[in-house]
Amino acid sequence: AQRVTQPEKLLSVFKGAPVELKCNYSYSGSPELFWYVQYSRQRLQLLLRHISRESIKGFTADLNKGETSFHLKKPFAQEEDSAMYYCALRGQGAQKLVFGQGTRLTINP
C-alpha cells in the first residue's frame, strides 16, 4: 500500500530562520515523490519533484530511500512562503498521486 505521512499539521517559524517540512512515505518499490503548495486563495500547484533535483523558490528536497523520507527544506524562510504544503507519492506503473495530510506553514515577521 502507498501511504504518505506528514507528521506536522502546523509549523510556524520566524522570517530568516531555516524551515524543514517532514514527509515520510510507505511504498515497497521505487516511488516518485513530489511537493505541492497551495498559497492563500490559489490553486494547488507543483513546487518540486525529486527526479528534477532542482531548487524552486529556495526550496530543496532529497529523497532518502533508507529512511523513506522526502523532507522539504529552505535555509532562510520568507513571509511569502506561508502556505499549505502537501507531499505526494506516485508509485511505479501507477498514475495517481497519493497525498499526505498537508502541513500549514506560517512564517512570522
Add this chain to the structure above:
Amino acid sequence: EAGVVQSPRYKIIEKKQPVAFWCNPISGHNTLYWYLQNLGQGPELLIRYENEEAVDDSQLPKDRFSAERLKGVDSTLKIQPAELGDSAVYLCASSSDTIGEAFFGQGTRLTVV
C-alpha cells in the same frame, strides 16, 4: 492560459438533492483526474480518465457518484443523492500524459445541509 477551469466554485445543497460539477482541462491534456479533499486532509483520487476512458475508478462510490468525459475533453462529476458527508472540496486536475505534471483547478467547495 486559463489553466484547468472548474465550475461552480461554491455549491450549497440540501441532502438528498443531486449536484453536478464541471471541469474543463488544459487544452491537449489527455489525462483528467477528479480528487476529493476533505477538511484537513490531502486530496484523494476519485477517478482518472485517459481520453474518454475511465481507467481508474476504484475509489469512486458508484452507488451515488458518477462521472463522464465525453469526447475526451470536458468532464462532469455527479452526486445523486448527496449526503451530509459529501461536504468537501472537489478538485479536477489534468496532465499531458500519465507521467506528466498534474495541473489542478481551483476546486468546487460543496456544502450539504
